[in-house]
Amino acid sequence: MLIGYARTSTLEQEAGLEAQTRDLTALGCEKLFREQASSVGPRRALEMAVEFAREGDTIVVTKLDRLARSVTHLGSIIAALEAKGVALRIENLGVDTSTPTGKLMLNVLGGVAQFEREMMLERQRDGIAKAKAEGAYKGRKPTARAKAEEIKALAAEGLSMGAIATKLGIGKGSVHRALSEGPKAA
Structure with missing residues (x-):
């Protein structure tokens, strides 16, 4: 069975959630789990999707960032799925962990995604420090x-x-x- 998981970070991203739902349905997902929650907070629908999945099922997401924000988190999700005999498919990357190549690609891509995010955060911190030094950064208005x-x-x-x-x-x-x-x- 194909099980879809869709997530947006905020309630304002309703269109994004609807687009993911539409895409997952078009891919043939028979059961959908949807939520609007930050990737770092509790994600009850993801927990429910993993709990619902049975051996031989595949959990499908449209993009990697809808599933996990870090390699560590991704690893824990994959470990939980592997323990149940459940595969993971990330549609926009063409990755399917039911194959050895898919597992390798997911680990490589997860590492690259985390590196990219850490570099972005470093650039952001550098930019804020520079703006503060120039007196241009005051933080958000109270x-x-x-x-x-x-x-x-x-x-x-x-x-x-x-x-x-x-x-x-x-x-x-x-x-x-x-x-x-x-x-x-x-």
């Missing part, structure tokens, strides 16, 4: 602090922290901080 007076006014009206957060488009933690902090000198 949006919740700018709304502190509005937060306090809404709280005085009796709105809950959750209602204030929703109304202002900020997190509950930001509302809590704004309400618990005294006046700040600018």
Whole structure:
């Protein structure tokens, strides 16, 4: 049986999730597991897909980055699948771990993907350090602090922290901080 797994990192990526679902269905996946979760957080649908798979099944993903973010994570997923006799197919790479060549290619590509990500993060850190040294990098604008007076006014009206957060488009933690902090000198 072909089992599809689709994932996007955020709720705003609904079109990406729908495209993966469409592609997996077109590839003949009989069962689909979908989720919108960060690759570093808990991924319940992935766990369910691995748990559902039986010997001889193949889990199919459209792209490697939908499945794992690091070689270590990829290795643990592959180990769990191999222990059950389940193959992994990554469609855009043409990789299928039911063959020895597919297993080799997946390990090589996983290593390259992790190297590429680490290089990107290093360039990003270097760019931020350079911008800070030039006084051009200030970090993100503290949006919740700018709304502190509005937060306090809404709280005085009796709105809950959750209602204030929703109304202002900020997190509950930001509302809590704004309400618990005294006046700040600018």
